[in-house]
Amino acid sequence: MKAAKEGTKAKAGTKAKAATTATKAKAATDAKAGTESKAATESKAAATTAKGATTAKAAAPRKAPKAESHLAMVRRARRINRELAETYPYAHPELDFRNPFELLVATVLSAQTTDLRVNQTTPALFAAYPTPEDMAAAVPEEMEEIIRPTGFFRAKTKSLLGLSAALRDEFGGEVPGRLEDLVKLPGVGRKTANVVLGNAFGVPGITVDTHFGRLVRRWKWTDEEDPVKVEAVVAGIFPKSEWTMLSHRVVFHGRRICHARKPACGACPIAPLCPSYGEGETDPEKAGKLLKYEMGGYPGQRLSPPADYPGKPAPALGAG
Numbered sequence: 145m146k147a148a149k150e151g152t153k154a155k156a157g158t159k160a161k162a163a164t165t166a167t168k169a170k171a172a173t174d175a176k177a178g179t180e181s182k183a184a185t186e187s188k189a190a191a192t193t194a195k196g197a198t199t200a201k202a203a204a205p206r207k208a209p210k211a212e213s214h215l216a217m218v219r220r221a222r223r224i225n226r227e228l229a230e231t232y233p234y235a236h237p238e239l240d241f242r243n244p245f246e247l248l249v250a251t252v253l254s255a256q257t258t259d260l261r262v263n264q265t266t267p268a269l270f271a272a273y274p275t276p277e278d279m280a281a282a283v284p285e286e287m288e289e290i291i292r293p294t295g296f297f298r299a300k301t302k303s304l305l306g307l308s309a310a311l312r313d314e315f316g317g318e319v320p321g322r323l324e325d326l327v328k329l330p331g332v333g334r335k336t337a338n339v340v341l342g343n344a345f346g347v348p349g350i351t352v353d354t355h356f357g358r359l360v361r362r363w364k365w366t367d368e369e370d371p372v373k374v375e376a377v378v379a380g381i382f383p384k385s386e387w388t389m390l391s392h393r394v395v396f397h398g399r400r401i402c403h404a405r406k407p408a409c410g411a412c413p414i415a416p417l418c419p420s421y422g423e424g425e426t427d428p429e430k431a432g433k434l435l436k437y438e439m440g441g442y443p444g445q446r447l448s449p450p451a452d453y454p455g456k457p458a459p460a461l462g463a464g
Contacts, residue, residue: 167322172300179309181338183273200276208210209446217365217425220363220383220417221363224414224418225386225390225393226415227413228414229389229398230392230413231393231397231413232392232396234452234454234455235396235409236392236450237343238259238445238446238449239251239259239263239269239339240263240266241266244313244319244344245275245319246266246270247340247344248319248326248329248337249269249270249307249337249342249370250262250266251339252300252331252376253265253291253304254294254305255300256295256296257294258445259445259446260445261294262448262459263292263446263458264293264295264447264459264461265290265293266459267447268288268410268461269291272287273287275317276307276308276311277308279308280305280308280309280311280312282305282308284301284302284305287304288301291304293461301330302331302332303332304331305332306317307330307331307332311329315446319344321345322349323341323347323349326341334371334375335352335371338351338391340352342364342388342391343388344377348385348386348388349388349391350369350375350379350387350388350390351391351395352374353395355395355398356374356391356395357369357371357401357405358394358398358402359394359398360378360394362407362416362418362423363418363420364419365377365381366422378411398434399411399437400435400436400440401422401434401439401440404433405424406434407423407424407425407434408424408425408431408432408434408435409421409426409431410425410426411428411432411434411435437455438454438455442455442456442457443456443459445454445458446458447459
């Protein structure tokens with residue numbers, strides 16, 4: 145009897161112990177579930193916060209590109225010059241001339257027309273008036289007929305007669321080699337004077353024509369419009385020894401690739417350095433069709449180009 149009672153008691157204890165164990169296990173499970181639920185909630189909250197931050201970041205306005213420092217611009221400009229030197233190792237003045245007088249006259253005639261048209265006109269002009277003395281004595285109407293193809297022939301005739309007389313009377317029939325003397329001649333400004341000094345006398349000068357001014361503004365070297373101010377700014381960027389050849393390279397590039405209306409951006413060797421890239425055609429194949437002169441397989445502007453010029457000589461007036 146006693147043994148049965150003890151067995152019953154042991155059995156009850158075992159059940160109680162099992163129940164206690166089950167209760168503890170359930171509590172542990174509930175605690176774990178609660179922890180996981182809390183972790184999931186925190187994770188979801190964190191994801192929501194991150195998403196919100198990302199959205200806020202995306203919605204925030206973009207910062208404006210950092211302005212280029214003057215030093216960075218100078219370095220970029222000089223690199224452009226080096227790239228152009230490799231592209232146009234044969235760059236040269238595109239007016240035909242044999243002496244300073246011919247270059248001076250041809251440069252005066254080049255206003256408001258192409259160098260090609262000037263080169264087609266000057267052979268007859270210099271055959272009739274080979275020296276300043278001859279030109280100063282010309283009959284105005286006869287000279288006008290010769291230079292008519294260059295446009296503005298009456299005004300240009302007046303300038304040529306005036307500068308020829310000044311050379312004859314004030315400089316012994318010789319073209320002076322100083323800027324201050326050249327700009328005093330009728331029809332001669334800084335651009336013309338720098339062309340003559342740089343190419344006939346070897347005196348460095350920057351020639352700011354329409355091509356040069358357009359390109360240096362497109363490259364963000366300056367925003368000046370006045371040619372004298374443009375000249376001053378560019379002169380401060382490059383050493384004096386580079387001025388004359390820089391002028392030729394920039395003009396060559398403006399005539400062949402970086403055109404005013406349809407620049408051939410996709411065929412440009414300095415595209416990575418150009419802040420205006422994309423203003424023109426960027427497709428390489430389409431851009432290639434926009435290339436002019438020797439790069440497009442056509443004659444250049446000179447009837448008598450230098451020996452190292454890779455293109456064809458231009459045709460004489462009336463030859464096609």
